[in-house]
Amino acid sequence: MSLKTEELFSLENPVFRAYLFYNSVLVLKMMSMSALTSFIRIRNKAFANPEDAVMYKRKPITNESVERVRRAHQNDLENIQIYFVAAFSYLMTSPSPWLAKTLFLTFTAARIAYTLVYAVVVVPQPARFLACFVGYAITGYMALQGAVHFLA
């Protein structure tokens, strides 16, 4: 069963609505990383720029707690932004609504779990590996579906 484009791109299409909803949630989740970085920088008085450090009468330093949050944020940039693109192509392949919505939800939950075990409470491996892998596998599946579907 293949929907026409105007049906795919319709706010009547529950997959498109779910895409827009989870995208918004993921954006808010990524924004929380910027806020968390600022918070940890101030708590540790560890700033990257002289004009920031001077407000606390400090010099710029690096701090492991700050670097950890930054790595978690960087991992979001590396993984979530390609998900937005892969999910857009996947959406256009007329996927099963149930499967598509489950993948969007699982991806979002895995990325929130990833942040928690990486940057909030450090949990020993393989917790972080598993959370990252679930998101990675979903993005890969969607991109592969898109590549196969729109080949030639």
Added chain:
Amino acid sequence: MSLKTEELFSLENPVFRAYLFYNSVLVLKMMSMSALTSFIRIRNKAFANPEDAVMYKRKPITNESVERVRRAHQNDLENIQIYFVAAFSYLMTSPSPWLAKTLFLTFTAARIAYTLVYAVVVVPQPARFLACFVGYAITGYMALQGAVHFLA
């Protein structure tokens, strides 16, 4: 007043046209960061890769002027790319055209101001904080609208 999808996604829709216009401007703005980094690397003869440094008979080094531009560029990656996604969801909520166009324009102006006070002429805080905050608040508002509008 809620528009139908085919009206939202139409080139007759001034909000969609504004979205496409400001996206293009923001892409050009982000591209200028790559050019600026290359320029400052060459001026300071500070290269990250041995195969680049060897052309100037140097070894790879890090340089604070280069690192500053790189941090400004990284901040673009962290903030502008989620804006593209948040604004897309927001666009689909049938926002007031006046408000939507004002938010797109303000976001773009704030990000250009951010680059100027961070990487071109270093202005004491809170100039950079304010420019960053305006963009952050707009992205958050749009993502929140999208999340609420498309929730189940």
Added chain:
Amino acid sequence: MSLKTEELFSLENPVFRAYLFYNSVLVLKMMSMSALTSFIRIRNKAFANPEDAVMYKRKPITNESVERVRRAHQNDLENIQIYFVAAFSYLMTSPSPWLAKTLFLTFTAARIAYTLVYAVVVVPQPARFLACFVGYAITGYMALQGAVHFLA
């Protein structure tokens, strides 16, 4: 010749299909950078996090091979993600199908070449510069077309 929006956003439109196809390929290409980074981290036993290093009875260290792959990945984040946005605006300007498909293909090929000469087999300059420049010029052309087309 200008197409109507519903024709541009149609799966009958070969440019839109090509956009979705090359986006999927580029996502898979970017995902390969994460896999490559993990592989090189393990081969060099060079981990950024204590909880990863401890599995190999090591301390976190930085390693030049890892840093090189990370710079190549970062360059993808800086260049490919703005391409997705620029190409979306460009798509809506009713470009010549032949030109649009050629630009998408050339961009994808240039970015794959970039990774090969940067992170797989290190080739002396200007190989990497040229591969990067081709992708940069294409993104710039598309963003400029979008900005001009949707101005006012």
